[in-house]
Structure formats: structure tokens, C-alpha cells
Amino acid sequence: MATTSARTTTPKRHPRSLPPMPEELPLPATFGDWYDTAATNLGVAEKRDSGARRMLAGAVMLAGVSAGAGLVAGPVAVLSGDGAPGETADVASLVIGPVLALGVLVWWFWYRRDWARVRRLRHAWSRSIRDPRVLALPARPHQGQGPDPEEQHDFRARERAALAPYPGLRSVGGVTGGLDAVRAGLYPIVFLAGLVGILATLGSDTADGEVSRALPLVPLVVTALWATTRAWQRVADSSALVALQADDRRRWAGWRVVRGVDHPAPATPWYRRLNWAVLPIALGALAVLVFRVGAGEMTGQAVVIGLALCVVPAAVVSVSFLVRSLGARSQGGTNGVGVQVSADDVPSLGPVSVTPGQGVLRAAADGMALDAGGSTVPVPAGSALVSGEPHAFATRRHWILLPDGSQVPLTCGAVRPLRELAQGAGLRVL
Numbered sequence: 001m002a003t004t005s006a007r008t009t010t011p012k013r014h015p016r017s018l019p020p021m022p023e024e025l026p027l028p029a030t031f032g033d034w035y036d037t038a039a040t041n042l043g044v045a046e047k048r049d050s051g052a053r054r055m056l057a058g059a060v061m062l063a064g065v066s067a068g069a070g071l072v073a074g075p076v077a078v079l080s081g082d083g084a085p086g087e088t089a090d091v092a093s094l095v096i097g098p099v100l101a102l103g104v105l106v107w108w109f110w111y112r113r114d115w116a117r118v119r120r121l122r123h124a125w126s127r128s129i130r131d132p133r134v135l136a137l138p139a140r141p142h143q144g145q146g147p148d149p150e151e152q153h154d155f156r157a158r159e160r161a162a163l164a165p166y167p168g169l170r171s172v173g174g175v176t177g178g179l180d181a182v183r184a185g186l187y188p189i190v191f192l193a194g195l196v197g198i199l200a201t202l203g204s205d206t207a208d209g210e211v212s213r214a215l216p217l218v219p220l221v222v223t224a225l226w227a228t229t230r231a232w233q234r235v236a237d238s239s240a241l242v243a244l245q246a247d248d249r250r251r252w253a254g255w256r257v258v259r260g261v262d263h264p265a266p267a268t269p270w271y272r273r274l275n276w277a278v279l280p281i282a283l284g285a286l287a288v289l290v291f292r293v294g295a296g297e298m299t300g301q302a303v304v305i306g307l308a309l310c311v312v313p314a315a316v317v318s319v320s321f322l323v324r325s326l327g328a329r330s331q332g333g334t335n336g337v338g339v340q341v342s343a344d345d346v347p348s349l350g351p352v353s354v355t356p357g358q359g360v361l362r363a364a365a366d367g368m369a370l371d372a373g374g375s376t377v378p379v380p381a382g383s384a385l386v387s388g389e390p391h392a393f394a395t396r397r398h399w400i401l402l403p404d405g406s407q408v409p410l411t412c413g414a415v416r417p418l419r420e421l422a423q424g425a426g427l428r429v430l
Helices: 031-050 052-079 091-111 115-126 178-203 207-214 217-258 276-294 300-332 415-424
Strands: 336-341 357-364 367-372 375-380 384-387 397-401 407-411
Touching (some): 031 052, 031 115, 115 217, 178 207, 178 217, 217 397, 276 300, 300 336, 300 357, 384 415
Antiparallel strands (some): 336 357, 336 407, 367 375
């Protein structure tokens, strides 16, 4: 990105054209100008990546390919010797079926030729206001129309009277997350339905029936599996962005407390941190399971397999966190913990900077010391340790706030030992 003093405007583009990547544009004069450009380009990328027209095109492709497979299924069964005695293959179906399927697939791959770039554009523009060079741009007076760009990132709004309840980039002309959520729930059901349909043909009386009924379902299963993968990618990408914003809120809320701008939030009881919304679902599923076992509709083996499908992923995640915690404790030795210093995603606020990489945070005579990047950074008593939100898969993020305004971002798997070590060294733990 190159800085320019002229205010950038998004030119009108052809409906099929795509916006450039963020790094391909020069930096404008103000943060608000960049926000406007990012909101417009994100809207274009979202509409191309998640619009209803894309679902309609997929349905047309699936119908065409399934029709072609259905036309050719019967003649193939006859030619393979599984047809009725004296039955002859329909030559027209043998020709029209493959031509129809291939023609639809050619159109489909032409239609989706730029979807990979659209996916990358959506990811890049959704995070484009998080670039430290963008966050360092001057402010633009708000005109009172739409959201104030200065409130859409907690770093920009850290000194204001209050932080915005829902920060983040708001796209212009894009789509909501509702359609992505529908896709993530609908496509797996379609995939399972198609898979069950194919398996059901294995019990058909004749091989002719198996082929004629199973072949049209193959495109459905393949398409639904591919669409499920992409739908879950969208949800995962959105969830990761929400997690970053939640960490931002923890970080800058803690900064405001340390600077005396705000008061610390009261501690939340453990029972309020739990997601009680899933309790009725779990109890309902347990009641159905007990009822079906009591009625003899499920065997003990089926129950064991079902429980394993639920327990094994949770156990894998728990073990991964345990391994990370034990690794951090062993790296720190007897009086410290191992940490991973990361690159900061905001402009520097102080003179101290630490090279990203593996490090050790240990107790010292007057506070703590961070050994990382071939040097030792003193962390005197009176500094602060701010912890981010706990995440389901990622290691928890933390920030050391030094008295001179500098901040050191890091991740650590041993959360409790890290916070206890900081508290014992005289740091303010938030």
C-alpha cells in the first residue's frame, strides 16, 4: 500500500467485475475514506460469494447433471447385462444423457470461474480495517450518515466515552449472515439424504433398479458434500473474525481500565458464562435416546457408536489444550511459563517492541521479565496483563501493558499459571 493524499472513490464497475485486493490500493487520506472503500468492496464480494443467485445456479447445475445421469442409467444397466430379457438399450438416451451432463458442467465451471478469488476477496476485505497502517490513518469528521468509522474498531475508539456495542466493518450492498447459516445447516441434511438414498438402493430386488436409482443421486451427494464444505468454511471464517473482535474488546476495555478511562467490569459468575441454550436440546436428545433404547429400536452397539461420535471430538479438543498447557509449563521451568510472542495488529503505542517468536515469561526481582527474540524485556510491577476471550480451538491471547504505553501481544496455553504468576509479581490482571 502506498499513501496518497487524494481521497479515493470507488469507480463504477461492470456487474461481473471484481474489486481489487486491499494491498493493491493506495492508502487514502483518512481512515473514514478507507472504511467507505472497504465497505463497498466487501459488499460486492459478499454478494458474489453468498448471494441467492449462487444457490439458484447450483440448483440448475444439479438438476441438469442429475437429469443426464438419469437418462444414461437405464441403457448402461441394459448394456451391462442387467436389464430385462430381450430389452435393448436406448441409443438416444446414451447420447443425450452424457451431452446434457457435460454441457451443464461446462457452463457451471465457466460460471464459477472467479469464485476462488471472490472467497479470498471476502476474507481480505472483511479484515482490511484491521491493518496497522490503516488504523494509523488520520480521522475524518463524521457526517452523521451511517455508522461512524471511528467507532468500528476499538483501537480507534479507545479514548471515547464508551465503546460501540457492535464494532466491525459493515458492508454496503452485501448479504447478512442468515443465508450462510441456512446453508451450513441445510447442505449437510441434503448430503445425508442423498447418501441414505444411495444406500437404500443396495436392497433393491434387481441390479437394474440399483443403477437406475443410485446414479442420479451421485451428483446430489457430491454437490452437497462440496457445498457443505464451503458453507462451513464461511461460518468458520466469520466466527474467527468475531473472535478477533471479542479479543479486541477485552484488550481495549482493559486498556481503558488501566488508563482510568473506564471502570472494571464486575466478575461474571461461572453459571452465567455457560451456554444454557443447549441444555434443552441435550436433555431432549437424551430422552429420545432412552426411549428408543427402552423400546428396542436401538442396540447397545449403536448407542456406543453414537456416544463415541460425540465424545471423541470433544476429547481431542480437550487433549490438545492439555498438551499446549503442559508444553507452556515445561518451557517456562520452575519460575515461569512459555509464551509465543506475536506481531501486533495495531500501531505501536510505546517505545518497546519484541520480536515475534517463542519466549519465556518469568518472575523477577521487581515484577517479571520476558525473554524473547534474543533479549530480555523487563515487566515491572504496576504493569498489567489483559487476557482475551477463551476460544474453542485457538490458544488464548494475552497482552502485557507496560507503564510507558507499550504493549506486548502473546499467546499462552497455560492460562491459569500465567495469570497467577503475573498476579504474584504485582501486575494488574484483567
